[in-house]
Amino acid sequence: RHYKASSLLRQTLVGRTSVSSSLNCASAPQIILVHSQNRSYSKLNQDDVNHFKGILNKPEVAVIEDLEGTGSSSELSGYNTDWLNKLKGNSKLALRPSSTEEVSQILKYCNSRHxxxxxxxxxxxxxxxxxxxxDEIVLSLNRMNNIIGFDKNYSILKTQxxxxxxxxxxxxxxFGxxxxxxxxxxxxxxxxxxxxxxxxxxxLLKYNSLHANTIGLTAVLPDGTILDNMRALRKDNTGYHLKHLFIGSEGTLGVITEAAILCPKIPAAHNVALFALDNFDKVEEVLRASKDYLSENLTAIEFFDSESNNILKDHTKHRNPLGYSHNYYMVVEVSNFDNTSTAEENTKIIEDKFFGLFEKISTVIEDGVIAQDSSQREAIxxxxxxxxxxxxxxxxxFKYDFSLPIDKFPVFLDKIRDKLGDHARTGGYGHIGDGNIHVNASIKGYDNLKLFKELQKELEPWVFSLVEDYEGSISAEHGIGSFKAPYFELNKSNEMVSVMKQIKGVLDPNGIMNPHKLFD
Ligand SMILES: Cc1cc2nc3c(=O)[nH]c(=O)nc-3n(C[C@H](O)[C@H](O)[C@H](O)COP(=O)(O)OP(=O)(O)OC[C@H]3O[C@@H](n4cnc5c(N)ncnc54)[C@H](O)[C@@H]3O)c2cc1C
Structure with a gap:
C-alpha cells in the first residue's frame, strides 16, 4: 500500500489546467455531414447582410459572411463545425453582436424575414x-464578454x-x-x-445546478422582446420564474445575454485522493461512506472503470498512480471552509478527514493515494x-451521458459491451455522486465510417429505450441537441412533451430558434 499522508498547502480550486485549450477533435476527420434542408425558411440575401452591417457596432468584426460561397472565409468554418467534428453546417453568415440591444435587433429582423x-x-x-x-445564421455571443461586477454582500456575479x-x-x-x-x-x-x-x-454535487444558483437573467425572445430579469434579488416571488425556461433550453426559445449568478466561497483548503476497487458494490460503499462521513466537506466524487483507465494510458501522457490492474477507480475531493484556520491547521483538518474516511473504507478499497501537493492533485x-x-x-x-439508478451502472455497461462486441472499446466514467455516467465507445481509427454507422444502428434507439426501462435520463447534463432529438420523446411523457411544444409555439411561433434541436 502506498497510502500517503497529505501535506497540502492552502490551495484554491482554480489551478486546474483547461482541457479544452489543449484538446479538441478538430483534427479528426468528420464523421457525419448534415444538411437538413430547412426549406421552410427564407434564403439569406445581400440586403439581409447589409441590414446587419447597418445595425451592428464595428461591422468589420461583427459580420462574418460568405454569401457567394467562395469559401474565402475560413473563419466561418469554425462557426459551422462542432467540437466533436461530427457536424458541418452550411451557414453563410455569423453575427457577433456586442449588446443585448443588438441581439434584439438581429432577432427581430430574422423573425420578420423568417x-x-x-x-x-x-x-x-x-x-x-x-x-x-x-444554412442557419450563427449568432455568436463571443463579443459579449464583459463581466459586469460582483456584489460581495450577496455573493452575486453579474456578467454578459x-x-x-x-x-x-x-x-x-x-474576492475569494x-x-x-x-x-x-x-x-x-x-x-x-x-x-x-x-x-x-x-x-454540482456540492453546489447544485445552475437552476438553483441563477438568480437573474436577461433573455431576448425571437421577436426581439427583451426580458430583463437582472435585479438579482435573492427573494422574488412575483409570478412565474421565467428565467428557468431559458436555463437548459439549448437556444430554442431565445438568446441569453446576461446573467446574475450566486457564487460560493472558494474553500480555505482542499485535497484529493484516488482509490482503487475491485467491484462495483465497493464503489457504492465508498460513495455512501464518503457522503456519510465527509458530509459537507465532500466537494467531488467521481469514478472511472478499467477500460477508461487503459484508454487514458494508451492515448495520453497521463499515468494513474495506482496502476492498471483494478476494475474501478474513484476520485474523492475534500474541502475545508473555515477561513479562520491557518494553512497548517487546514492541512491537518483535511488530513484527518481523509484518514477518518480511510478507516471506514480500509477493508473495501484495494489501494489509495492522497495528493501531496498541487501537481499531484492535478495529476489525479x-x-x-x-x-x-x-x-x-x-x-x-459513441458518446453518451446518462442518469441512471446507480446499481444499474455495471449491468448497463455490460449490455452495451455485449452489443458492440470486439468492434469497440467501451468505458464508463463520470459524476457518480449525481448518478451521472458517461459511456464512451470507440472503434479503432477514423476511416471505417461504414462500421460506425452499422454499430450506430445497433445501438440507437436501443440504448435510449434501455435508459427508459431503467427510469433514467438520456441526458444527465449535455442536453439533447440534434443528436438525441429523435429520441427525446422516448424519455418524457406525452403530456410533458406537449406542454413543452406549446411553450415553444408561444415564444417562437415562426420556429426560427435553433431548428431541429431538442425537438426533431
Ligand atoms: C472536454 C469537455 C468536457 C465537458 N464536460 C462537461 C461536463 O462536465 N458537464 C457538462 O454539463 N458539459 C460538459 N461538456 C459539454 C459543454 O462544454 C457544455 O454543454 C457547455 O455548457 C457548453 O457551453 P458552450 O458555451 O460551449 O455552448 P455551445 O456549445 O456554444 O452551445 C450549447 C447549446 O447552448 C446554446 N447556447 C449557447 N449559448 C447560448 C446563449 N447565450 N443563449 C441561448 N442559447 C445558447 C446553443 O445554441 C447550443 O444549443 C464538456 C465538453 C467538453 C469539450
Missing part, C-alpha cells in the same frame, strides 16, 4: 446543438453571457469566490452556453478529466 438562427457560445457542446444543420467560464473563475478569485459550475471545457465554454445547457460537471484529476481525450484519440466515438 431566417433561422443558431445561438452559439463557446461551441464546446457535445450533442450537435451549437452549429447550423443547414459570452464570458468564458475560466475568465469568470479567474475574476472571482480576487468561484462560479458554482466547473467543467473540463472551462477554457472555451461560455457562461451563457453553460446556462443554455444547464451544464453540470464536477461541482487528469486521470479522470482526460479520459474523454483518450477515447477520441482511439477513434470514432
Amino acid at each position: 431566417l433561422a438562427v443558431v445561438p452559439q457560445g463557446g461551441n464546446t457542446g457535445l450533442v450537435g446543438g451549437s452549429v447550423p444543420l443547414d 453571457a459570452g464570458v468564458v467560464l475560466e475568465k469568470l473563475i479567474e475574476y472571482l478569485e480576487q 469566490y468561484m462560479p458554482p459550475v466547473d467543467l473540463g471545457a472551462r477554457g472555451s465554454c461560455h457562461i451563457g452556453g453553460n446556462l443554455a445547457t444547464n451544464a453540470g460537471g464536477i461541482k 484529476w487528469n486521470c479522470r478529466e482526460r479520459i474523454v481525450e483518450g477515447f477520441f484519440k482511439e477513434g470514432m466515438t
Whole structure:
C-alpha cells in the first residue's frame, strides 16, 4: 500500500489546467455531414447582410459572411463545425453582436424575414446543438464578454453571457469566490452556453445546478422582446420564474445575454485522493461512506472503470498512480471552509478527514493515494478529466451521458459491451455522486465510417429505450441537441412533451430558434 499522508498547502480550486485549450477533435476527420434542408425558411440575401452591417457596432468584426460561397472565409468554418467534428453546417453568415440591444435587433429582423438562427457560445457542446444543420445564421455571443461586477454582500456575479467560464473563475478569485459550475471545457465554454445547457460537471454535487444558483437573467425572445430579469434579488416571488425556461433550453426559445449568478466561497483548503476497487458494490460503499462521513466537506466524487483507465494510458501522457490492474477507480475531493484556520491547521483538518474516511473504507478499497501537493492533485484529476481525450484519440466515438439508478451502472455497461462486441472499446466514467455516467465507445481509427454507422444502428434507439426501462435520463447534463432529438420523446411523457411544444409555439411561433434541436 502506498497510502500517503497529505501535506497540502492552502490551495484554491482554480489551478486546474483547461482541457479544452489543449484538446479538441478538430483534427479528426468528420464523421457525419448534415444538411437538413430547412426549406421552410427564407434564403439569406445581400440586403439581409447589409441590414446587419447597418445595425451592428464595428461591422468589420461583427459580420462574418460568405454569401457567394467562395469559401474565402475560413473563419466561418469554425462557426459551422462542432467540437466533436461530427457536424458541418452550411451557414453563410455569423453575427457577433456586442449588446443585448443588438441581439434584439438581429432577432427581430430574422423573425420578420423568417431566417433561422443558431445561438452559439463557446461551441464546446457535445450533442450537435451549437452549429447550423443547414444554412442557419450563427449568432455568436463571443463579443459579449464583459463581466459586469460582483456584489460581495450577496455573493452575486453579474456578467454578459459570452464570458468564458475560466475568465469568470479567474475574476472571482480576487474576492475569494468561484462560479458554482466547473467543467473540463472551462477554457472555451461560455457562461451563457453553460446556462443554455444547464451544464453540470464536477461541482454540482456540492453546489447544485445552475437552476438553483441563477438568480437573474436577461433573455431576448425571437421577436426581439427583451426580458430583463437582472435585479438579482435573492427573494422574488412575483409570478412565474421565467428565467428557468431559458436555463437548459439549448437556444430554442431565445438568446441569453446576461446573467446574475450566486457564487460560493472558494474553500480555505482542499485535497484529493484516488482509490482503487475491485467491484462495483465497493464503489457504492465508498460513495455512501464518503457522503456519510465527509458530509459537507465532500466537494467531488467521481469514478472511472478499467477500460477508461487503459484508454487514458494508451492515448495520453497521463499515468494513474495506482496502476492498471483494478476494475474501478474513484476520485474523492475534500474541502475545508473555515477561513479562520491557518494553512497548517487546514492541512491537518483535511488530513484527518481523509484518514477518518480511510478507516471506514480500509477493508473495501484495494489501494489509495492522497495528493501531496498541487501537481499531484492535478495529476489525479487528469486521470479522470482526460479520459474523454483518450477515447477520441482511439477513434470514432459513441458518446453518451446518462442518469441512471446507480446499481444499474455495471449491468448497463455490460449490455452495451455485449452489443458492440470486439468492434469497440467501451468505458464508463463520470459524476457518480449525481448518478451521472458517461459511456464512451470507440472503434479503432477514423476511416471505417461504414462500421460506425452499422454499430450506430445497433445501438440507437436501443440504448435510449434501455435508459427508459431503467427510469433514467438520456441526458444527465449535455442536453439533447440534434443528436438525441429523435429520441427525446422516448424519455418524457406525452403530456410533458406537449406542454413543452406549446411553450415553444408561444415564444417562437415562426420556429426560427435553433431548428431541429431538442425537438426533431
Ligand atoms: C472536454 C469537455 C468536457 C465537458 N464536460 C462537461 C461536463 O462536465 N458537464 C457538462 O454539463 N458539459 C460538459 N461538456 C459539454 C459543454 O462544454 C457544455 O454543454 C457547455 O455548457 C457548453 O457551453 P458552450 O458555451 O460551449 O455552448 P455551445 O456549445 O456554444 O452551445 C450549447 C447549446 O447552448 C446554446 N447556447 C449557447 N449559448 C447560448 C446563449 N447565450 N443563449 C441561448 N442559447 C445558447 C446553443 O445554441 C447550443 O444549443 C464538456 C465538453 C467538453 C469539450
